Amino acid sequence: MNIDDIKREFPIFDDKIKNNDLVYLDSANSSQKPRVVVDRIYDFYTKEFSNVGRSVHYLAVAATNLYEQTRVSVQKYINAKDKDEIVFTKGATEAINLVANTFGQKYLSEGDEVLLTELEHHSNYVPWHFLRKAKNIKIEFAEINDNGEVTLEAIEKKITNKTKIISVSHLSNVTGAILPIKEIVQMAHSKNIPVLIDGCQGAPHLKLDMQDIDCDFYAISGHKMYGPTGIGVLYAKKKWLEDLPPYQGGGGMINEVKKEGITYGELPNKYEAGTMATAQVIAFNESIKFMEKIGIQNIEKHEKELLDYGLEKLRKNNSVNIIGNPKEKGGVISFTIEGVHPHDIATILDEDGVAIRAGHHCCQILHDKLNLPATARASFGVYNTKDDIDKLDEAINKCKKIFNL
Amino acid sequence: MDLKDLYQEIILDHGKNPRNLGKFDNYNKDAKGNNPLCGDNVHVYLRLNENKKVEDIAFEGHGCAISMASASIMTDMVRGKEEKEVKEIVTDFLGMIKEKDSLETNILKDDEKTKLMSLSGVKQYPMRVKCATLSWHTLTSALDNSDQIVKTED
Numbered sequence: 001m002n003i004d005d006i007k008r009e010f011p012i013f014d015d016k017i018k019n020n021d022l023v024y025l026d027s028a029n030s031s032q033k034p035r036v037v038v039d040r041i042y043d044f045y046t047k048e049f050s051n052v053g054r055s056v057h058y059l060a061v062a063a064t065n066l067y068e069q070t071r072v073s074v075q076k077y078i079n080a081k082d083k084d085e086i087v088f089t090k091g092a093t094e095a096i097n098l099v100a101n102t103f104g105q106k107y108l109s110e111g112d113e114v115l116l117t118e119l120e121h122h123s124n125y126v127p128w129h130f131l132r133k134a135k136n137i138k139i140e141f142a143e144i145n146d147n148g149e150v151t152l153e154a155i156e157k158k159i160t161n162k163t164k165i166i167s168v169s170h171l172s173n174v175t176g177a178i179l180p181i182k183e184i185v186q187m188a189h190s191k192n193i194p195v196l197i198d199g200c201q202g203a204p205h206l207k208l209d210m211q212d213i214d215c216d217f218y219a220i221s222g223h224k225m226y227g228p229t230g231i232g233v234l235y236a237k238k239k240w241l242e243d244l245p246p247y248q249g250g251g252g253m254i255n256e257v258k259k260e261g262i263t264y265g266e267l268p269n270k271y272e273a274g275t276m277a278t279a280q281v282i283a284f285n286e287s288i289k290f291m292e293k294i295g296i297q298n299i300e301k302h303e304k305e306l307l308d309y310g311l312e313k314l315r316k317n318n319s320v321n322i323i324g325n326p327k328e329k330g331g332v333i334s335f336t337i338e339g340v341h342p343h344d345i346a347t348i349l350d351e352d353g354v355a356i357r358a359g360h361h362c363c364q365i366l367h368d369k370l371n372l373p374a375t376a377r378a379s380f381g382v383y384n385t386k387d388d389i390d391k392l393d394e395a396i397n398k399c400k401k402i403f404n405l
Numbered sequence: 406m407d408l409k410d411l412y413q414e415i416i417l418d419h420g421k422n423p424r425n426l427g428k429f430d431n432y433n434k435d436a437k438g439n440n441p442l443c444g445d446n447v448h449v450y451l452r453l454n455e456n457k458k459v460e461d462i463a464f465e466g467h468g469c470a471i472s473m474a475s476a477s478i479m480t481d482m483v484r485g486k487e488e489k490e491v492k493e494i495v496t497d498f499l500g501m502i503k504e505k506d507s508l509e510t511n512i513l514k515d516d517e518k519t520k521l522m523s524l525s526g527v528k529q530y531p532m533r534v535k536c537a538t539l540s541w542h543t544l545t546s547a548l549d550n551s552d553q554i555v556k557t558e559d
Contacts, residue, residue: 339421341469343443344412347530351408359443373444373467402412403421403470 001298007383009034009290020353023388028173028201028332028379029357030223034290037227040283052278053252053269067278070285071268077288078218079209080235084267087234087241088281092200093123095219095234096167098271099196100127102244103165110136113162115193117142117150117179118369119172122362124198128167138162144369148175148324152183159191166195170202170218174363174375175324176307176332178206185215194240200224204381205303205330207296210235226382227287228280234271241267248273291382299382303331306380310389317396319405323375331380334361337396340403342376348402349395356392410526411533412470415478420470423477425463425484432461438543438555440535445472449480449543457488469536475524476540482517488548495541501525502537 007013012032013022024032044066050059052067068083075083089095108114114128118141131137140163142155155166166188171178181202185195194216202208203220210218217240222231246253246264250273255263264270291299310333314320323334337345342358349356357377360367367373378392432450439446445468452460462480467473479498483491490512497510498521508518527537535557542555 341473343445343469343533343536344471347411347533348408364444367444373446402408403417 001294001302003302003383003385006294007385009036010383011035011038013383017353023352023354023391025354025356025378025380025384025388025392027204027224027381027384028361028377030229031204031226031381032383033228034226034287036286036290037283040286041228041279044279044282049279051275063278063282066282066285067276070281070288073285073288074220074233077208077292078203078220078235079211081211082238085210085235085238085241087236087268087271088276089232089234090230090277091223091232092198092219092221093127093232095217095232096124096196096198097127098234098247099167099217099219099236100131102247103194103240104128104131104135104137105245106243108135108137108164111138111162112164113138113140113160115140115142115155115158115163115166117155117168118144119148119150119174119177119363119366120167120169121173121198121200122364123200124167124169124196125365137164141365142168144175144177144366147177147326148172149177149326149328150179152180152187155184156187159188159193163191163193166193168195168197170197170199171205171330171332172324172326172363172366173201173332173379174334174361174366174377175326176329176334177324177326178202178328178330180328181215182213185213189214201330201332204291206300216240222280222284222287225284225287226290227284228277230277231280231284238267241271246270246273250274252276294382302382303380303384306384306386306389307331307333309386310378310380310392313389313393314396317393319400320396323370323372332377333379334375334377336372336375337399337405339405340399342374344403345376345396345399348399349392352391352395352398354388354392354395411530413523413526415520415523416470416474416526419474419477423464423473425477425480426465427463428465429461429463432463434547434550436543436547436551436555438539438546438557440468440472440539440557442557443469443536445469445536445539447472447476447540447543449476449540449547451544451547453488453548459483459486459488459491464540466540468539469533471524471527471533471536472539475537478520478524479540479544482513482521483544486512491544491548495545498524498541499538502528502534 050063052064196217200221204225218235220233223229253273319338346358435450447466451462527533
């Protein structure tokens with residue numbers, strides 16, 4: 001694959017940003033959008049718009065078909081058994097909230113334990129915290145090791161006979177650690193514990209096979225997969241979606257509504273109340289096709305090359321300290337510079353068009369553990385090149401110069 | 406826009422070696438502030454004597470060069486001033502960071518004003534304004550005996 005050709009498919013790189021060529025190293029936060037996705041939204045609104053699933057007129061039927069086509073594309077992309085196992089949400093955050101809320105309602109009571117890890121994003125902690133407040137459940141955290149990984153053993157160690165669900169990241173957005181999710185699921189299932197995988201950072205970068213991983217739930221963020229904002233996916237095994245109560249009530253999710261009572265709709269409608277992000281769902285199909293065209297194996301290989309190059313380069317740069325050293329690592333490099341606060345790094349890099357993130361990256365538990373208030377983070381997408389990493393390195397040197405290091 | 410406006414020598418100096426960093430025993434007013442988006446935090450301690458004069462002031466916390474320098478310069482500047490004067494300086498400073506081109510208060514000497522104006526570079530970096538203002542809002546909160554933790558995000 002030719003990265004220059006791929007990069008040209010992203011209109012954001014056409015023009016200078018603040019007089020600089022954009023070096024976008026913030027894809028773990030959100031990826032840029034290829035032209036096909038942007039065009040699809042425009043075309044849908046200008047030529048094909050209608051709400052889905054309600055009316056019988058031509059546009060409504062066509063829009064419904066398009067909307068459902070994305071469901072099938074996602075199903076195939078992640079190799080889910082059934083298209084009804086794909087629920088659209090407003091993002092991965094809502095997907096996790098959906099599980100925490102409905103599973104919590106039905107299966108968690110006082111004293112029960114939910115097992116997370118220390119590297120979880122806030123979106124895989126706060127929804128469970130709500131249950132801690134409402135139901136007095138306990139939240140346990142499997143520990144990270146010195147490499148910034150969470151091992152199978154670390155998770156197993158925290159399991160008790162009160163553990164009712166395990167919810168872990170596929171790929172850490174700070175250390176880049178890829179968790180052994182298949183082994184975690186196998187081990188958990190041997191103890192009859194269901195597993196939710198927060199796949200925000202997994203889905204854009206790794207090959208997914210739900211039937212092989214065998215997890216109970218997998219949360220996906222659309223906007224990190226070159227797709228629009230406002231769209232996410234909850235994959236859940238059909239048995240759970242049939243078993244758990246609905247999440248939100250409203251139009252579209254019902255079967256029959258009477259004064260005396262209400263019956264709920266079939267899957268997948270049961271979990272898609274109200275008017276969904278129709279245009280975004282339809283455009284998300286283009287993101288999937290875009291990734292399929294390049295091939296996830298090629299994306300993985302490219303990002304691994306960038307990661308190896310980036311790690312080598314930054315390790316050589318004195319006073320740069322890379323956070324974590326996991327054996328299995330995705331395209332994320334978090335770092336600090338001795339004597340320069342991450343926010344100052346980010347501002348100085350930005351001056352040369354190098355866009356990174358600084359802060360706790362929504363992982364305060366992890367930063368507390370590392371005893372760091374904040375880190376700087378460069379993260380890769382399919383459009384990044386080695387040249388981008390050279391520019392990052394140069395900008396870091398400029399930063400050191402300003403701070404007299 | 407120039408990084409040199411933001412990272413002036415005086416900012417780098419105060420950022421690297423903040424004055425009045427720490428805590429002293431006989432403070433009678435204090436307040437905490439934090440910036441939830443970036444994790445910066447500051448705790449301001451001060452002692453007002455019977456004449457409402459700031460006898461001593463110090464701060465604890467961590468943050469970027471801008472926020473540390475701002476707290477450092479602020480604490481230097483208000484020591485020995487009366488509460489009323491401190492409040493005038495705070496209002497003047499926040500007004501300058503927000504919209505005004507210069508400082509207007511007569512309480513500060515010209516060289517003190519020059520020192521404070523070194524923080525005016527953040528005006529060109531809207532995301533960094535809160536770094537410069539956090540300790541000032543926290544100082545106000547300490548003077549007002551507010552129990553509320555100052556947050557830069559509402």
